Amino acid sequence: MSRWLRNGLMLVALLIWMSPAQALAYSYGDANTEDVAETFKVIVSAVNENDWTAAEEAYKVRRSEIKSHFGEAVALTLDKNMEEKASKLLIANYKAVLVMNLDRRFTYAQKDLSDYAGTKLLLAKAKATFDTLSPYISSGTDQINQAFEEALEALGNPGLFGVGKKDADPDTFKQKVNFIYGKVNPQFPYKAYVKPAAPAPGKDKPVTKPSSTPKPSPGKEPSAAAKPEPSGQPKAPEAVKGADSAAAGAAASSKPKNEDAEASVDKPKEEAEAPVTEATTPEESSAEVVTAEPGTDAAAGQEEAVAEDKPTAEESPPADTNASEVSAGSDETSEGAQSEKAASDSQAAAAEAEGHAPMERTDRTNTSVTIFVVAGVILLGGGGLYFARKKGLL
């Protein structure tokens, strides 16, 4: 009787001792969040309150991730926006970064659909990114949400104890994901920081040059090329891509900037904004940064046109020459050297992104867990067998 009580009390005491830790562990976090997007929320809130130190702190934490995945140039542009407290521009650019993030998640998700959990996690991160952008999208969010759901369905399902098993459908997944990106991308143009002619060329910061703009993670190319394609034509992306690179090749013969043109299909269009802006608001061109709403609209409009009419090959060359003109106009000093530097920069960025890439797909704890579990099973099984045999059960 007293033994009962003593044992019981001891166990209860043990439980109480364990409880607080359990209680803490019990409030699970949400895996459906995206750090880059969460930082955006903080920055947007802080900027709205004119609390630039808070915004900067939040940004600082995320800067390296932005840099490694979307390139040094993007990070520098944000740095500059932050420095100048250009709130509208900063937020617009960060939204564009979120679009890049959407692309990054989609790209890695598409790489290997057989990794169900990994792909699903990436898709969830993409969804969290989109959810952060969706308040700024005026219409069509229902459609996009629907597409997200269909993309998730297309991943298949291993089922619960085998109930509800479904195979993956990579084509549908790709199609849905491209649809989403195609819808979202044109709405949030990126305005790279354009280095003015004034500062001395000796300054070793050629990265501000627009030519080395968004160089996102490798693998961006195919989906970016496929993006303007209406859904349901799985073969078309390659064709467009071919046309694109052909255009880029044509441009390359005239200017030594072919690496960049090839590196990012988006870029020509983005650079095309610069002349447009200068044309509409001449007073802005004196400023260090290309701002102004007209630029946004015009660029968006242009992008829309590209997306809808889809003769990318025809649109690209003029865009490209525009871009070359801009860069030629803005920093004619040591053009060749800089483009070389930029190229090596973007390669470095690519390498860096590659270095980060494994983090996206495979898990570092992967092997150790497997070994641990296998060892555990062997130990338990062996122990059980040993005892059973010793006891004469076998």
Place this chain on the structure above:
Amino acid sequence: MKHRSSLVARGIFILTASIALAAIFCMNLLYASPFVSSWDEADFALAVDRFDLLAMQPHFPGYPYFIAGAKLVHAWVVDPAQSLILWNAVLALSSALPITLLARRSVGWINALWVAVGVQSLPYLWLMGSRPMSECAGIAVLWWYLWSVRSALDRPQSNIRLGAAILLFSILMGIRLSYFPFGIALALLLIIQFSSAANSRGRLRRLILAIAAIGISQLVWIGGLVQSEGTLPGFWKLSTAFVEGHFSEWGGGIADSSMPIGTRLVTLIKDHLIRDIWFSRSVVLAVAYGLLLAAAAWGIGRLRGSRWNDTAEQRSGKWLLISLAAYAIWVLLGQNIEKPRHIAPVAGPLLLILYAGALRVAQLLREASIGCRGWHGHKAAAGAIYIAVAGLLVSQSIVGAQWLKLQAGQKPAVYQLNDYMKTLDQPFVLYTWEETRVLHYLQAEYEHRKIVTFDYFQSLVQSGNGQRIYLTNHVLEGFLQQNADAAKGVIPVAEFASEDLFDPVYSRITVYEWMRPDEGQAEK
């Protein structure tokens, strides 16, 4: 002749009790709630269609057996929520057996059946059988588990009984992990078995084997979860994402209300356990239970002189009380204090003790009344107990049936909110807390979004493209904790209410409109 008539009487008693149990089950199905009215319920209902831990359908830790059972039922029942309810009701009905088997030890077969009726018809527990929540299934399996531990205590040498207890504990954990403190009963069982086999050579071996078996049996449902994510690395990735998410969570913790432990205890015992669960907010039930307690006290008083020969059962009742205490402490410290349902698993066993105790006293009184001077008093006390129990059963079924009807018929406040928002002209945005999950389940076509942080809300409002903005009272209360001026620009537009016994948090919803003029002031 006399023997025969008592046999008939026994038959009638057993038959009516069985009919009562069947009626409780049928009422659960008849008045199955057609609503999916809370975040958790939406999680479960979505999980029946597609099990996806990451998408929080269901939320962590997965409830695999609960969902798997409902998935099986789903093969015949189209609606996922109704599949969950049917699965719940079936499990609840099955739990009448372990309740009877546990009660039989002190009061015999026939009385035990009626104890089961009494426990099953407790309105709060009965209501759970008509909702798509995991509590009902969890409590039902808890009964089976408690019975298995009790029967293993009877025969410490039996490996089969020990194995059954271990298996049922695994099933219990696979339905509701938060019931883990009841594992203390299993731990006690192992300790008793170990120490009672004092000089046996194999006792250590047996203990280690049992612990290994407990671990392996838990791996079954964990394995099911792992498999639902495809591979072990995938599952690991997901789990770490959940843990990481916790640390990088932004804007969270605002809803977190820290209550001093004393207040928590009072709320838990007085408001939740006694008022909501035991009495189901019914004065009639409170009076009826009061009468039963008085009658039992009277009986115990009359028996004071005589000998109690129930020590064995009393002693083994201690393991039950210890497990209940362990669970109650866990709820006190680790569970959301806003929800009475967390303490509900304690109610059933307590009720079992109360009913079985009262009926045992009545039996003892009747035995003692033979050849005793004060037999009239004895008989009267026993009669009072029987009458109180009968009265309780009747009032419980009436009160319970009324609640069931209301639960199935009254639109939850979130549904009313949805109906109202549908009538408004778009475009607008509705900012909510957890209501969003239900609105999503209902496939609301207007924009609705969960929000917790006031600063972020303001930035969204200012970048908004002329949409009207609505928010619910939960959002506003959260804002007010962050900024005292948050309520300045709002006017209440509509109010919705439903019974808060069914949903203590979201049964009252007020919709506010955020007025534009405030924008200028916010911008300074």
